[in-house]
Amino acid sequence: MDLEVAHTRCKDRLVWAIEQLQGKVEPTQLEIITELIIQTMTGPWRYFHTPDHIFEVGGSVNAVEVLAALFHDLVYVQVDHGVSINIGSYIAPFVKEVKGIEVKEAKGKGAKGQLVIRESSDMPASAMFDIVATIFGFSPNQVLSPMAGQNEFLSALIAARSLEPVLSPGVIAQIVACIEATIPFRPLSPSGLTPSEMLYQRLIAANQQFNFGWNEPQIIEIVKRCVRLSNRDVENFAYPNSADFLDNTWNLLPETNHELIHANSYTVAGYRRSLQNMEGFMNFLSPEQVFQRFMGEPDDETYQELILKTRKNLEVAKLYLGCKLVSIAIIEALSRRLVGGRDRDIPLSTMMGELPIAGLKTPSLEQFLPDIPSVHPPETPLEREVLELLRKGRNQDSSYDLKNSPIATFIVNAMGFPSVRHLIQRAKEFFAGKLSTDEFLRECDYKAIRTVIDAVEQLFESRANALRGLSGETTLTFEPYPAAISKLGQEVVSEV
Template identity: 65%
Template sequence: MELEVARKRCLDCLINSIEQLQGRSEPDRLEHIAELIILSMSGPWRYFHTPEHIFEVGGSIDPTEVLAALFHDLVYVQVDHGVNLNISTYISPFVQEQDGQLTIRELDSLPNSSMFQLVSAIFGFSPGQSLSPFSGQNEFLSALIAANILEPFLDIHRITEIAACIEATIPFRPPTASGLTASDLLYQRLLGVNAQFNLGWSEEQFVQMVKRAVRLANRDVENFAFSNSTDFLDNTWNLMPETNQELINANSYTVAGYRKSLQKMEGFMNFLNPELVFQRFRGEPDEETYAALVARTRKNLEVAKLYLGIKLVTIAILEALSYRLGRDIPVSTMMGELPAPGRKSPILEQFLPDVPMASPPKNALEQEVLDLLSKGRNRESVYDIKNSPVSTFIIKSVGFSAMEHLLKRSKDFFAGKIESETFLRECDATVVNKILEGVAQLFDSRKAALHKAG
């Protein structure tokens, strides 16, 4: 989405939503805020958490949800390598950094701010508390910015609703030992906020507030329950450069760098409990809808785990072979450069034989993953092609049944428990030799091109 288009859409969302909430709409001031939001969401490392994402999450019906979505990913410390300078002034009075750790300032160092007190109460945070990116740091800071920015335009009731929605977007939180969910805890804290700030709301109003927050939070992660696992993996591939910026340099990232990205994502997919992706609070969403979301999420995670596992085995073989050349070998050295308009260069798959399937897929999951590997995801990414010809060659050669053992030994190799040559000897010799021959032919084609150019 072009920046100017995104700014215009963001400004329209701000003006229309504030007017619907009977706030003070001042287009000139809101224009600056729209620019602030879009510039922050368009940082060089943002591939998934972009302006398009906030518009999708906000929807177009509920103005509170629209506003909460505009601000909910404003701070993303681990992606942006810190807090964007344009928005840091809104939070620096309340937060300090020491040795890379963000901490809420001690009580005697905090300014007297009702917005800070409100947001802290909604999140259950307190002065002096260390913040963690895995425990609401980004969401808390984003909500704090939203509250401070929107204070001139909306009353405290509306800002409470918006901050509650942002709090709900803290993902993947398990129930407490007593069985309370994140939504239950938010509801309890809101009851305390009601008393602390004399908001005058009924308990039923807070029930509806939490239900709204759940709707927004579930849209934030709706890609986990896409009906097509290919679409889910497309989003996964957009997330990877946000956690490994080396991938942005399309033809120079290393084999080890790409492998580490795959490792992070495969580890995350295996860690994630599908029941923790979507939230539910007092019938929102209804039981049938929630069950369907969890079922689709479980299926997508199973596809992703098998798909990423095979990709890890593939990169393990390539990395082990690359050790014969050095320790920081680019993927493009081993596999050829990514396709580019008007330029054709040799790639590894050209030199691999087309082999029959050694053992046909045993179930629908294996068939779907085979199709994903051979035919590809729906979209190309800036750092990778959408299909996986080397992985397809490997899985056709050895079958899915060999993957569990090969994946375990791949991880042993990555962890330094076995040497590269030991790992290669445990792989199918024909597969390794054919890949090795293909890489050698790729080198020969480059050598021939070099002499031709001379």
Template identity: 50%
Template structure:
């Protein structure tokens, strides 16, 4: 409760600052309710990355439009929250209905006459009757709709258009089309909206709005270009439990569940291209800045891919071993429980033998990934320790080339093309025995602890 109170205070301060910067004359007693609405949504039980701290960071500290857009840009995140926060449905339900598991914009004859909704719909280029998709702007559209309806009595339509445009720009990972970049397309839509609604915005103001949206959206994905690969992986690990809710219980999620979460993240890392992460519009940011963002993202993605390959192979090996005695085995059963304050559990790696001739990394990428596995990300998460001692052991025993080879073999195991014993049979005998013996000794230590008073 105390943390939420602090977030409410920070959010309220940003709202007040933005309104004062925009010279909005208003009754400020309404703003605490808006702050509470935002913070309550952003502190939901599954929010690990998309939190109040994230929206405060994305908004920056210089531009009131960017601050307002950032405060609202993630209030709807259906696949994380598993629904739309009940308090937000007041603003959404007149325009959107649920059909099965999908959210659908109401048909034209069902929609109320509402200038604000029409403005938002046209900026996003959505149509009545359209089924919304999380991958193509559903969350951003609904967040922009909430922002516009919450702020409609406070801001002019001209200001709301700018806020909505900034939120639209945060739809991530879109490729350039024959119509140009996402920013070019958004600029064209704003021109159409200004003409249709007779808005008093000059072309220079529209260009500045798009540049604002570029700043905001680039900050939104800024962790991709973080100078520290460890920080980049911190954010990656904070994203995992947002859509893999079973990870919240660190002692009970299964090997299969953890493997599935890593697989999904690996799939994303293999899909993402550095060139589609960041935005540029009419030379802003300048080429040197933009190219540096892309280069840093490329480096971090390469690190993330090899890091995930290594961890995914290790968990595949454990999964294959676990199938010898059960199908629903928690990670903690084979690895030991996560350490916590006042409790230090025995771990599998405590029983692994020394490595007589450890493999050495052969490239800068391998050196960096091995360091990250060994020393860890910058922080532990609530469901996983920051370093990866078993994966480190595997890499030092086998080398990255063999790890990659075995990860590729593991895909056949995941797809049930080969059984767990066939997968294990293709694995280094000495390492397999060392890890298996370590698990047996871990079980023996538990047996000894259990029987100590008998």
């Protein structure tokens, strides 16, 4: 989205929502809030959590939801590699970074380099902080965890302080509650309560503590609103088309691995780590942790449909990512043999060719791989869909990756899904150093490996030919990589 368009759209939504909630904002104040949101959401590392995302999550019907969505992703420490100066000024009086010996004074373990809520005596009196902390169930001297509400808590604190001159405390509390509900993928509490039920209890306590004047039906409606916003935040998990779900997954990858932003220079291991982290996350997640429910919101039929679609998308993603892990494991194993060990890494483009550029023809590994039929055709609808996604690709192009998966397609066709499923686990052992390069390659079908090596050799030979062409009639002798690959092919075939 164009920066100017995003700025105008954000300002318009702020004005509309504040008016709907009987608030009033001065033009200078409006400009400060708008700039705060848009500048943060268009940071250099934002690929998925962008202005488009916050506009979609907020919808256009409920003013509280609109405002909560605008603020809910302001702080994303893992993506932005910290907190910018612009938003840091809102939270610095209440949060500090703890390192070294100070960690021993904080509640919780593993706090080195983590953010910690300050002691009560070390922060200014603030009704907004008290409201946010009560609704989140956080307390002074608490270690904040990126996986347990840190980003949402800090985003809510910025929202509350930004809107304090504009809206009543009771309305701000409802916005804060919506942001709390966007903490994703939480299990049941030790007492068996859902996140929404826990939020309901904290809202009852906040209502009593701050005299908001809510009655029971109003608190229930507030939580239902929170559930609606939270479910819109993760609605991509229940997309009807798995390719659309994978598109969103691929937008998330460069947010958590900034190396991928540099197309054609990120390394084999760097790309593999991105896939490995995402595959591990998909295997960890259960559909019931994705979407929330509270007192009939959403209704049973809608909720069950969300769970069913999410389960299907997760199954597709797990097998799809597993196939890609096997293919990148083979490429990484060959690259290690090429450069002499696991401690040296090379760009993925060295092994597979540069990403295509419109109007420029560059050699790629794909063009040297044969298009073969499946030796073991897919046996289930899941396998058929995954193979089609690998072959045809996701729906959207990516600036840092091909949308189709030619190497994975070849591997699946050459070995079959049963063998690939076995290799997924063996690939993980290889990545962890429990299997050597040779041991992993011996687990693979030797004909498939020989074909991939031949393709890499032809790719390197095409580069050598391009270099020869630069010399005119002069013959160049410059073939270190092709010779190395030929030797590697002989060694691998003899070993397997």
